[in-house]
Amino acid sequence: MEVSDESVFKTRLTKLLSTSKLVKSIYFFEHLDSTQDYANLLPHNDSLHGSLIIARSQKMGKGRIGRPWISPRGGLWMSIVLVPDFSIDTLLFTQFIGALAVAEAIKETTKITCRLKWPNDVLINGKKVCGILVDVNLETEKKRIIMGIGLNANVESSLINNSINVDSKATSLKEEYGNEIDLVHITNLVVHKIEYYYDNLLRPGKTMEILDRWKQESDMFGKRAIVYDGTQKFLGEVIDLDYNGSLIMRLDDSSIKKIIYYSNVSFF
Ligand code: BTN
Numbered sequence: 001m002e003v004s005d006e007s008v009f010k011t012r013l014t015k016l017l018s019t020s021k022l023v024k025s026i027y028f029f030e031h032l033d034s035t036q037d038y039a040n041l042l043p044h045n046d047s048l049h050g051s052l053i054i055a056r057s058q059k060m061g062k063g064r065i066g067r068p069w070i071s072p073r074g075g076l077w078m079s080i081v082l083v084p085d086f087s088i089d090t091l092l093f094t095q096f097i098g099a100l101a102v103a104e105a106i107k108e109t110t111k112i113t114c115r116l117k118w119p120n121d122v123l124i125n126g127k128k129v130c131g132i133l134v135d136v137n138l139e140t141e142k143k144r145i146i147m148g149i150g151l152n153a154n155v156e157s158s159l160i161n162n163s164i165n166v167d168s169k170a171t172s173l174k175e176e177y178g179n180e181i182d183l184v185h186i187t188n189l190v191v192h193k194i195e196y197y198y199d200n201l202l203r204p205g206k207t208m209e210i211l212d213r214w215k216q217e218s219d220m221f222g223k224r225a226i227v228y229d230g231t232q233k234f235l236g237e238v239i240d241l242d243y244n245g246s247l248i249m250r251l252d253d254s255s256i257k258k259i260i261y262y263s264n265v266s267f268f
Pocket of ligand 1: 033035036037058061062063064067069071076077078079121130132148149151
C-alpha cells in the first residue's frame with residue numbers, strides 16, 4: 001500500500017510534538033480556507049489551550065490589516081490557540097513570540113540570520129519570509145489568542161510577489177537556502193520555541209527578556225520610517241520599544257509618538 005505524503009507528514013509531526021507540553025490536539029488539513037478562522041470557531045473547552053491547526057494550503061489565508069495571505073502548498077500555515085492566564089500588559093508580548101520562534105528555527109535549520117520588523121515580520125535580506133497574525137478575543141466565553149504563522153518555506157516567491165496585495169517584497173526559505181526545507185522538522189522547532197517563550201510569559205520578570213531578545217534581532221532602530229495609522233501618516237525615526245511592545249518614534253516635528261500594533265510601518 002502506498003503511504004501518502006500527507007499521512008507521512010501527519011505521523012512524523014504528531015510523533016515529534018508528542019513531547020510538547022503545550023500542544024495537546026493537532027488538526028491537520030490538506031486544504032482549508034484559513035487556519036485562523038478555523039481556530040476561532042473551535043468550541044471553548046478545557047482542551048482549547050494549545051490547539052494547533054495546520055493546513056497544507058489555504059484558499060483564503062488572512063494577513064494583517066485585512067490583507068489576503070497567499071498560501072500555496074509547500075508553506076507552513078498554522079495557527080495555535082492560547083487561552084491566556086496572564087495580564088493584559090503581558091498579552092501584548094505574544095506578538096513577539098511567534099517571530100522570535102520562527103527566526104530561531106530558521107537559524108537552527110539553515111544557519112540563515114533573519115531580521116525582525118515590527119510588529120512581527122521575519123525578513124531575510126530585507127524580504128519578508130514570514131508574517132505573524134495575532135487575533136485576540138477577550139470576551140469571557142470566548143477568551144483566546146490565536147497566533148497565526150505564515151512561513152514561506154518551500155514556495156515560489158514569484159507566486160506571492162505577483163499578487164497585487166503584498167505589503168513588502170516576499171522571499172521563501174527554499175530560495176534563500178538553495179534547497180527544500182524539511183517542513184515537519186521546522187514546524188516542530190517553531191512550536192517548541194513558542195512553548196518555551198510562552199512559559200517565560202508566565203514568569204514575572206521574564207517578559208522583558210523577550211522584549212530585549214526581540215530588539216537584538218531587529219535592525220530597525222535609528223532608521224527612518226513612515227507609519228500609516230488609519231487615515232493618518234507619520235514620518236520619523238524609530239527610537240525604541242515601549243515596555244508593552246509599542247513602537248516609539250521621534251517624528252519629524254520632534255514629538256514622540258507611540259505606535260500600537262495595528263498600525264502599518266514601512267522603513268526606508
Ligand atoms: C501578515 O500579514 O504578515 C500575517 C500573515 C499571517 C498568515 C498566517 S498563515 C496561517 C494563519 N492563517 C491565516 O489565515 N493567516 C495566518
